[in-house]
Amino acid sequence: MSSHDPSSATAADAVAGGSYRVCDTVVLVCLAFASSIIVFTVAVCFRRAVTLQGYAASASASPSGRGGGAAAAPAAVGGLRGLAPSALAAIPKFAYRRGAAGGGGGWAQCAICLGVVRDGEAVRRLPECKHLFHVECVDMWLYSHATCPLCRRDVGAAAAAAGDKV
Secondary structure (H helix, E strand, O other): OOOOOHHHOOHHHHHHHOOOOHHHHHHHHHHHHHHHHHHHHHHHHHHHHHHHHHHHHHHHHOOOOOOOHHHEEEOOOOOOEEEOHHHHHHOOEEEOOOOOOOOOOOOEEOOOOOOEEOOOOEEEEOOOOOOEEEHHHHHHHHHHOOEOOOOOOEOHHHHHHHHHHO
16 A cells, blocks of 8 residues: 655656646747737837828928929828819819810710719819819819829929919
């Protein structure tokens, strides 16, 4: 008959019955890995936010590189650059008439909304490239861009020149 005496414990009994187990090591390694992933993700997000904020601040402070001059002004949203309201107002708007002079013989389509331009709808013809768009569509575009949505020609200089002629 063998009796178990706590004072006669072997080294194997101390390791197996002690407070240290392999499962504890796995848990600690997993926690360390998860913590490092979280710290890395936060650091990347912070750096990205600082970079984007710095880019937006420098874009709104620097002059337009498109040659728009006074016609190009920062838009209200996200540091995008578009036409100033005065330059946009200088581009004439008119009621579209199919087959009228300058309108061509066929139908016209607004390349922004992809809708057919109907007789009597208000449209703008960009002065430099002569592309035609609905007033609402092109105005929304030109508030944040100083170029034609189709050919990307600069509209700012031509709009300022058209405003000087009027």
